[in-house]
Amino acid sequence: EPEVTQTPSHQVTQMGQEVILRCVPISNHLYFYWYRQILGQKVEFLVSFYNNEISEKSEIFDDQFSVERPDGSNFTLKIRSTKLEDSAMYFCASKPGQRLTGELFFGEGSRLTVL
Amino acid sequence: AQKVTQAQTEISVVEKEDVTLDCVYETRDTTYYLFWYKQPPSGELVFLIRRNSFDEQNEISGRYSWNFQKSTSSFNFTITASQVVDSAVYFCALSEGTGTASKLTFGTGTRLQVTL
Numbered sequence: 001e002p003e004v005t006q007t008p009s010h011q012v013t014q015m016g017q018e019v020i021l022r023c024v025p026i027s028n029h030l031y032f033y034w035y036r037q038i039l040g041q042k043v044e045f046l047v048s049f050y051n052n053e054i055s056e057k058s059e060i061f062d063d064q065f066s067v068e069r070p071d072g073s074n075f076t077l078k079i080r081s082t083k084l085e086d087s088a089m090y091f092c093a094s095k096p097g098q099r100l101t102g103e104l105f106f107g108e109g110s111r112l113t114v115l
Numbered sequence: 116a117q118k119v120t121q122a123q124t125e126i127s128v129v130e131k132e133d134v135t136l137d138c139v140y141e142t143r144d145t146t147y148y149l150f151w152y153k154q155p156p157s158g159e160l161v162f163l164i165r166r167n168s169f170d171e172q173n174e175i176s177g178r179y180s181w182n183f184q185k186s187t188s189s190f191n192f193t194i195t196a197s198q199v200v201d202s203a204v205y206f207c208a209l210s211e212g213t214g215t216a217s218k219l220t221f222g223t224g225t226r227l228q229v230t231l
Contacts, residue, residue: 035219043160043206043221056218091160103150104219106160 002026004107006092012113016081021110023075023092030097032075033104034067036060037089046090049075050097082114117142119209121222128197128229136192136225138207144168149183149190150208150219160206166190197229 005024013019025032034046047057049067066078075094079086089111093104118141128134140149151163164174166183174181178195194201204226208219 033218042223043208043219045218045220048218089158093160103162103165105162106152108157108159111158 004092004094004105006090006107006110008110009108010111010113012115013082015084015114019079019082019086019112021077021079021090021092021112023077023107024073025075025092025094026096026105027073028096029094029105031055031095032067032069033093033095034077035091035093035106037091037109038085039088043091046077079112082112084114087112087114117144117147117209117211117220119207119220119222121207121225123225124223125226125228128227130198130229130231131196133193133195134197134227134229136194136205136207136227138190138192138222140188140190140207140209142209142211144211146211148210150210151181151190151192152206152208152221154204154206154224156203163192163205194227197227199229199231202227202229 004026007022011019032049035043036046037043045058047061047067048055052069064080068076089109091109092107095104120139123137126134147168149166153161153163164181171183171185180193182191190207204224206224207222210219
């Protein structure tokens, strides 16, 4: 069964360093998302991406964050200068384009630890 | 703005007991979608069900059942004859029908612990 894959599964970084989290969405999906879950808290929307541009972003997604779909298969989330509060599980998700709404298919997450 | 409330932070039951997880939502839209996701200890988010606002029919899938009541803005989830493998955090989520990209708003989750 096709699935969303994310790498790395866990990354430890120093505060101020740049981090890139990678995702390979399901191949025929058209909508892509990043969500974040701080340990023990709820899952929060960061950004949605469609047709090679951001379609919506949350207040969390400030200038330190960026997303890219560089090659038609990968979907990346970059954090330019990590802060301690960026420590969280980051989930990538994708969705087919047939309807505006429908279930999102989530990856297994990338745990980011900022020291 | 949309909001999802899961008032139960943690529930513990003994195997074979039935358990209901509550979800109350707020939205101004007349078209919206409700979801339940399961997050086992391994951390991934597993889709369980989607329900749209026009379909109030309750649904049963094996030991799982869902009760959607628009009048009380609730979308509760019942596990019958719970098993240890049901231990997980369960998230209720809402997506409004307008807009292009179905952003999900999650509740804070209910941690279910099923013991022998």
